[in-house]
Amino acid sequence: xxxxFGLLLIALFCSVATFGQQTxxxxxxxxxxxxxxxxxxxxxxxxxxxxxxxxxxxxxxxAGCYLTDDTTGLWNGSGKTRWYRIPxxxxxxxxxxxxxLVFFLDNSPLYGTFHANFDPRNSKNHYxxxxxSNGRVLIDIMxxxxxxxxxxxxxxxxxxxxxxxxKDGKEISGRGFLEYFTPGSVNKVATGASKAEHLxxxxxxxxxxxxxxxxVVFVALILIYCMLKIFGAISRRAEQKAKETVAxxxxxxxxxxxxKPATEEAISGEVVAAIAVALNMxxxxxxxxxxxxxxxxxxxxxxxxxxQKHLVMKTVQRxxxx
Amino acid sequence: xxxxxxxxxxxxxxxxxxxxxxxxxxxxIVFGLIFIALGIIKEYEPLLLVPIGFGIILGNIPFTDGxxxxxxxxxxxxxxxxxxxxxxxxPPLIFLGIGAMTDFSALISNPKLxxxxxxxxxxxxxxxxxxxxxxxxxxxAGAIGIIGGADGPTAIFISSKLAPSLMGAIAISAYSYMAxxxxxxxxxxxxxxxxxxxxxxxxxxxxxxxxxxxxFPLLCILLTAFLVPTGLPLLGxxxxxxxxxxxxxxxxxxxxxxxxxxxxxTILIGLTxxxxxxATNFLKLDSILIFGLGALSFVIxxxxxxxxxxxxxxxxxxxxxINPLIGNAGVSAVPDSARxxxxxxxxxxxxxxxxxxxxxPNVAGVIGxxxxxxxxxxxxx
Numbered sequence: 001x002x003x004x005f006g007l008l009l010i011a012l013f014c015s016v017a018t019f020g021q022q023t024x025x026x027x028x029x030x031x032x033x034x035x036x037x038x039x040x041x042x043x044x045x046x047x048x049x050x051x052x053x054x055x056x057x058x059x060x061x062x063a064g065c066y067l068t069d070d071t072t073g074l075w076n077g078s079g080k081t082r083w084y085r086i087p088x089x090x091x092x093x094x095x096x097x098x099x100x101l102v103f104f105l106d107n108s109p110l111y112g113t114f115h116a117n118f119d120p121r122n123s124k125n126h127y128x129x130x131x132x133s134n135g136r137v138l139i140d141i142m143x144x145x146x147x148x149x150x151x152x153x154x155x156x157x158x159x160x161x162x163x164x165x166x167k168d169g170k171e172i173s174g175r176g177f178l179e180y181f182t183p184g185s186v187n188k189v190a191t192g193a194s195k196a197e198h199l200x201x202x203x204x205x206x207x208x209x210x211x212x213x214x215x216v217v218f219v220a221l222i223l224i225y226c227m228l229k230i231f232g233a234i235s236r237r238a239e240q241k242a243k244e245t246v247a248x249x250x251x252x253x254x255x256x257x258x259x260k261p262a263t264e265e266a267i268s269g270e271v272v273a274a275i276a277v278a279l280n281m282x283x284x285x286x287x288x289x290x291x292x293x294x295x296x297x298x299x300x301x302x303x304x305x306x307x308q309k310h311l312v313m314k315t316v317q318r319x320x321x322x
Numbered sequence: 323x324x325x326x327x328x329x330x331x332x333x334x335x336x337x338x339x340x341x342x343x344x345x346x347x348x349x350x351i352v353f354g355l356i357f358i359a360l361g362i363i364k365e366y367e368p369l370l371l372v373p374i375g376f377g378i379i380l381g382n383i384p385f386t387d388g389x390x391x392x393x394x395x396x397x398x399x400x401x402x403x404x405x406x407x408x409x410x411x412x413p414p415l416i417f418l419g420i421g422a423m424t425d426f427s428a429l430i431s432n433p434k435l436x437x438x439x440x441x442x443x444x445x446x447x448x449x450x451x452x453x454x455x456x457x458x459x460x461x462x463a464g465a466i467g468i469i470g471g472a473d474g475p476t477a478i479f480i481s482s483k484l485a486p487s488l489m490g491a492i493a494i495s496a497y498s499y500m501a502x503x504x505x506x507x508x509x510x511x512x513x514x515x516x517x518x519x520x521x522x523x524x525x526x527x528x529x530x531x532x533x534x535x536x537x538f539p540l541l542c543i544l545l546t547a548f549l550v551p552t553g554l555p556l557l558g559x560x561x562x563x564x565x566x567x568x569x570x571x572x573x574x575x576x577x578x579x580x581x582x583x584x585x586x587x588t589i590l591i592g593l594t595x596x597x598x599x600x601a602t603n604f605l606k607l608d609s610i611l612i613f614g615l616g617a618l619s620f621v622i623x624x625x626x627x628x629x630x631x632x633x634x635x636x637x638x639x640x641x642x643x644i645n646p647l648i649g650n651a652g653v654s655a656v657p658d659s660a661r662x663x664x665x666x667x668x669x670x671x672x673x674x675x676x677x678x679x680x681x682x683p684n685v686a687g688v689i690g691x692x693x694x695x696x697x698x699x700x701x702x703x
Contacts, residue, residue, distance in 0.1 A: 195703070196460035199460055200459075200460050205451055206447070206451035207451055209450070209701055210448065210451050212697075213447050213694065214443065216550065217440045217693050217694050217697065218437070220546050220689075220690075221437060221439060223546075223549070224541075227545060228433035228538075231537065232430070236528075239531070268526070270673075
């Protein structure tokens with residue numbers, strides 16, 4: 001029973017995690033209502049459009065979700081007529097990571113997957129909402145000012161999918177009138193100079209950057225130096241303490257003291273190195289593992305089809321001579 | 323029938339390498355052969371020069387476009403292998419292997435040597451400033467400057483981010499100068515030191531405990547990565563590799579990282595970098611300038627290391643002084659530049675073993691160049 005309950009919990013957790021990675025990552029990114037000379041649909045018409053952006057770093061399928069400008073009936077999941085359910089049969093609804101999809105809000109759902117069944121130009125509500133496939137969860141809602149109805153500018157996120165909300169989930173900032181029309185592409189258009197171009201303006205000869213950089217390299221390595229210094233001191237102190245403890249526990253006798261040839265300090269590094277080399281050379285003359293083995297056993301070769309002559313050579317049929 | 327036969331032969335000839343050959347291809351193939359000869363006959367960095375040289379030959383076999391065989395053609399096998407260079411995958415893996423091979427004991431026992439590794443990075447930034455003067459863009463200048471770090475993987479990593487179009491020339495230049503360390507550095511070292519300085523004997527390094535060796539990579543990654551997070555791929559892999567080696571409980575991983583893995587990546591990086599030097603992309607004035615700037619940055623880096631030691635010695639007590647012949651080891655060509663210090667030191671005093679001392683600034687140079695690379699990225703990327 002406990003095991004079943006555990007499995008159920010895991011399944012529940014997985015489903016929540018999966019849900020968390022999917023449609024909840026979608027954002028209403030850009031909206032244009034007064035489309036006089038902007039993007040046209042497949043039929044060459046200028047109609048309002050809305051752009052949905054996938055903020056996740058994985059693919060999200062928007063199929064089954066609802067687009068609407070009237071959220072009435074949201075909490076009981078019973079959608080009204082102005083809810084457009086995105087068809088589940090169109091593979092184009094799968095949104096790769098950090099991409100966007102454009103829906104035409106032209107009240108012409110029979111024109112294709114990306115044509116909603118409402119038109120914001122004849123709506124009393126000034127918002128567009130995206131609702132989850134169960135009809136109960138509001139994924140995102142974008143309210144727009146009245147002036148958008150008569151404006152040729154788009155309204156949406158300054159930076160794709162980025163909206164700041166307060167602790168109650170109320171939107172504080174992140175959306176407004178946008179400078180450029182960017183249906184199906186990023187809202188933040190890079191028009192300014194790059195980082196490197198800015199740098200060359202302020203430091204044309206690279207001397208400033210060279211000085212800053214070499215200083216940073218020095219700071220980084222000085223930090224390591226200080227760390228090693230401190231660490232070395234601590235380590236030496238610990239070593240000293242350990243030696244003292246050992247010396248206290250094993251008091252040397254007069255005989256051992258006399259037989260001791262010299263103190264550790266008296267042996268120079270070169271002598272230690274020479275002793276080490278001599279020991280190494282001496283030990284190298286003894287072999288634990290010989291390169292050749294003398295044995296009375298029959299030598300056996302491991303089987304390999306590559307070494308079998310009868311497998312790799314073609315057998316020539318001999319003609320019987322009479 | 324004869325006409326058909328003739329047309330077929332002409333068509334075949336046009337598809338063959340002979341039909342598409344140019345002087346550029348032949349010049350590059352000769353370069354490739356020189357690289358291989360240097361690697362095999364002179365034994366200058368054979369592990370790098372032989373794959374690069376063979377790669378140059380492969381990359382300069384002429385062919386008709388669209389056959390999906392060239393390194394720059396989508397779908398070609400070489401193009402898939404080149405992905406690791408373009409996206410900066412191989413250099414961190416090489417750093418993992420370097421970390422697993424490097425013993426930082428010399429540095430831990432004598433921490434002041436780390437500052438030489440910092441001073442030698444001056445070559446990078448001096449070359450950056452000179453490249454700007456010569457009309458290169460800031461990103462290109464940054465990628466060219468990194469040649470002065472004498473670190474092939476770092477040069478490839480930075481150029482793949484900042485100036486992918488110059489990567490072939492930068493990588494070839496960096497690896498060439500790394501191979502020529504024993505030729506380039508000694509004259510500069512002799513020029514900047516006097517006989518008395520060359521005889522300075524340094525104190526033998528103290529024994530370093532295992533605990534210190536284990537804590538070193540952990541503390542270093544925390545310090546350096548917090549300061550320059552852009553250097554994370556290189557520094558992270560370097561210190562991770564070192565932790566694998568020093569922890570004592572991951573011997574199998576350390577053996578793989580420092581053996582099989584680094585060998586595989588070295589083959590792939592050498593071959594594909596060599597292939598990327600197709601005559602049409604490589605034989606340009608920019609490439610010659612890059613080679614010149616690379617040499618200059620290398621000379622500046624070596625000179626800065628030596629001069630810094632001389633300056634540092636002014637503040638050190640007698641008996642604690644550093645032999646300026648190890649200043650050249652501040653560039654991160656491990657262990658070639660340390661070996662040069664040792665060989666030069668032996669020329670003046672047969673009993674003055676500088677190898678262990680030179681390994682300190684040498685490994686500090688690896689850290690320093692990775693930090694410098696991170697700084698270049700944070701400024702320019």
